[in-house]
Amino acid sequence: MKEVVSYTAYLAERERLRRKRPKTVFLKPPKEVPEEEAQCFWCGTDLSRSELYQHYRVCQVCRFHHSLSAWERIYLLVDPGSFHGLDQTVTAAEPSRLLGNVAYQQRIREAQERTGLSEAVVTGTCTIGGNPVVLAVLDFGFLGGNMGIVVGDRIAKAFEIAARRKLPVVTVVSSGGARIEEGVLSLMQMARTVAAARKLQARRLPHISVLTHPTTGEVYASFANLGDLIIAEPRAMIGFAPLRVTGETQETSPTEMGHTAESHLEHGLVDQIVDRTRLRHLISITLDLLSSRYRLGVKKKVRPYLAPTRPQEQAWEAVQLARHAQRPTSMDYITRITSNFIEIHGDRSYSDDPAIVCGLAELGGEAVVIIGQQRDRNEGHTAPEGFRKAQRAMRLAAKFDLPLINLVDTPGAYPGAESEERGIGNAIASTMALLSDIPTPVISVIIGQGGSEGALALGIADRVLIMENAFLSVISPERAASIFFRDVERAEELASALRLTAADCKQLGVADIVVPEPEGGAHTDPAEAARMLRNLILRELLQIQTQPPAKLVKSRYKRFRYLGGRTSILRGIFSRRTAQIQNLLQGAVAGRR
Numbered sequence: 001m002k003e004v005v006s007y008t009a010y011l012a013e014r015e016r017l018r019r020k021r022p023k024t025v026f027l028k029p030p031k032e033v034p035e036e037e038a039q040c041f042w043c044g045t046d047l048s049r050s051e052l053y054q055h056y057r058v059c060q061v062c063r064f065h066h067s068l069s070a071w072e073r074i075y076l077l078v079d080p081g082s083f084h085g086l087d088q089t090v091t092a093a094e095p096s097r098l099l100g101n102v103a104y105q106q107r108i109r110e111a112q113e114r115t116g117l118s119e120a121v122v123t124g125t126c127t128i129g130g131n132p133v134v135l136a137v138l139d140f141g142f143l144g145g146n147m148g149i150v151v152g153d154r155i156a157k158a159f160e161i162a163a164r165r166k167l168p169v170v171t172v173v174s175s176g177g178a179r180i181e182e183g184v185l186s187l188m189q190m191a192r193t194v195a196a197a198r199k200l201q202a203r204r205l206p207h208i209s210v211l212t213h214p215t216t217g218e219v220y221a222s223f224a225n226l227g228d229l230i231i232a233e234p235r236a237m238i239g240f241a242p243l244r245v246t247g248e249t250q251e252t253s254p255t256e257m258g259h260t261a262e263s264h265l266e267h268g269l270v271d272q273i274v275d276r277t278r279l280r281h282l283i284s285i286t287l288d289l290l291s292s293r294y295r296l297g298v299k300k301k302v303r304p305y306l307a308p309t310r311p312q313e314q315a316w317e318a319v320q321l322a323r324h325a326q327r328p329t330s331m332d333y334i335t336r337i338t339s340n341f342i343e344i345h346g347d348r349s350y351s352d353d354p355a356i357v358c359g360l361a362e363l364g365g366e367a368v369v370i371i372g373q374q375r376d377r378n379e380g381h382t383a384p385e386g387f388r389k390a391q392r393a394m395r396l397a398a399k400f401d402l403p404l405i406n407l408v409d410t411p412g413a414y415p416g417a418e419s420e421e422r423g424i425g426n427a428i429a430s431t432m433a434l435l436s437d438i439p440t441p442v443i444s445v446i447i448g449q450g451g452s453e454g455a456l457a458l459g460i461a462d463r464v465l466i467m468e469n470a471f472l473s474v475i476s477p478e479r480a481a482s483i484f485f486r487d488v489e490r491a492e493e494l495a496s497a498l499r500l501t502a503a504d505c506k507q508l509g510v511a512d513i514v515v516p517e518p519e520g521g522a523h524t525d526p527a528e529a530a531r532m533l534r535n536l537i538l539r540e541l542l543q544i545q546t547q548p549p550a551k552l553v554k555s556r557y558k559r560f561r562y563l564g565g566r567t568s569i570l571r572g573i574f575s576r577r578t579a580q581i582q583n584l585l586q587g588a589v590a591g592r593r
Contacts, residue, residue: 148182344392369393463512
């Protein structure tokens with residue numbers, strides 16, 4: 001007769017066992033693989049003498065990442081002596097007793113003896129790079145890492161403990177899906193873990209999700225896809241439907257079906273593919289930035305050197321300089337003005353637009369989120385996926401109370417038919433709407449071309465800076481010439497009429513500061529251009545980040561609500577007259593010399 005226990009008794013026993021204090025776990029490195037078994041699963045290379053394979057289980061030839069047990073992964077990730085287990089005393093036979101499945105009980109006992117685990121997940125607290133975290137690691141060696149009642153409960157408990165202790169969560173996933181033997185109760189673990197992960201999000205705490213080979217089914221479609229940052233190992237098989245099911249539906253290879261980490265990156269579903277040897281370092285830096293406890297302070301106020309005004313007749317020259325082939329791009333500036341840049345990819349829906357680069361970075365010792373339009377990719381045109389990717393970065397900034405820096409450099413939004421089909425209008429409008437009331441300091445810098453709505457989508461900010469030889473225009477001079485004169489060659493005539501130069505933008509109140517460039521343009525000395533830009537960004541950031549979020553949002557609304565009104569126009573006239581007087585005085589002084 002099958003042994004069946006009540007669900008109430010099952011929960012009571014679990015609660016009793018949970019109260020036992022967890023013990024410090026002393027981890028050991030991965031076991032050495034016998035020479036006769038040390039062969040790459042992917043390329044067949046003999047790895048018997050490979051230190052890389054023995055330590056990381058990574059092929060030194062093709063970089064294929066072989067399987068690791070949960071304890072081996074923990075050893076490679078956490079700081080030595082820092083791991084303390086959670087809930088490891090709970091036995092895994094209880095669900096099988098609850099369901100009265102004797103064969104299932106036997107399979108669990110065999111898995112326990114083979115792996116040394118009580119269940120398919122190991123949870124605990126530890127530090128990674130000095131950052132305290134709650135860690136949950138699934139082990140594919142234990143019944144395929146599938147999620148049943150105990151696994152779901154342990155993962156939910158890990159999120160709850162993290163929320164209560166205000167700690168980040170790192171999950172490492174290797175699973176085939178749900179525990180079929182546990183029926184609908186296994187399916188319910190999706191809801192249980194998603195709800196727990198949502199509680200962590202509500203507390204504005206980081207969740208880093210690492211997807212390894214394989215990650216499929218119910219685990220993939222639940223907490224594993226809710227990370228603020230989703231990282232995948234190279235060539236990992238990742239996807240919702242198991243290959244057998246997908247193969248029955250469509251006769252294609254795993255690569256064609258998109259069941260690879262590389263395909264997921266291409267389609268904007270993961271942020272990075274990271275080699276196992278670099279994973280701990282990347283997680284450490286990311287936790288440093290997302291858990292940043294530092295804000296810049298002002299020691300002494302210094303008036304910055306601002307760029308001189310450019311005569312209106314030189315508008316066409318400014319357009320040409322903004323488009324110069326060697327002019328620094330957003331990535332050029334990001335690498336020069338920040339450190340520890342962690343790039344994120346994709347809109348988590350359709351694709352990754354390379355024309356938008358964004359991520360977490362350190363600027364002047366303070367963590368920030370930075371978004372840039374990359375003019376040398378897709379000709380600088382931003383697709384709908386790019387705007388939605390930028391929105392992801394904006395929400396990260398809001399969630400973790402990090403300043404947001406936008407670098408604008410685009411001829412405009414991508415105008416193709418497929419862009420319309422994927423909702424370019426909605427993507428632009430929703431991006432501007434998000435920026436208008438995001439509760440964190442926002443600085444936008446026009447570093448090159450400011451092409452119409454594609455530029456304005458990232459231009460709503462508390463401070464708008466514009467490089468001396470950059471421009472912002474409702475339409476390109478060439479397009480305007482083709483409309484008014486039916487002749488693109490007359491673009492130069494219209495450049496000044498469009499009031500698009502940096503000086504125009506400042507006089508009209510569209511921009512706050514004109515950032516000086518080296519003589520001849522930023523391309524003549526990119527390092528010096530980046531230095532001047534960095535100094536002004538830091539100066540403005542110091543001023544605005546002392547204001548409460550509600551005041552920032554209110555001031556931002558007023559800024560754009562009354563832009564172009566009588567006060568704005570008078571301010572522009574006064575600014576223009578002041579600049580003219582300054583130029584006359586400078587000329588008089590030069591004449592006396």
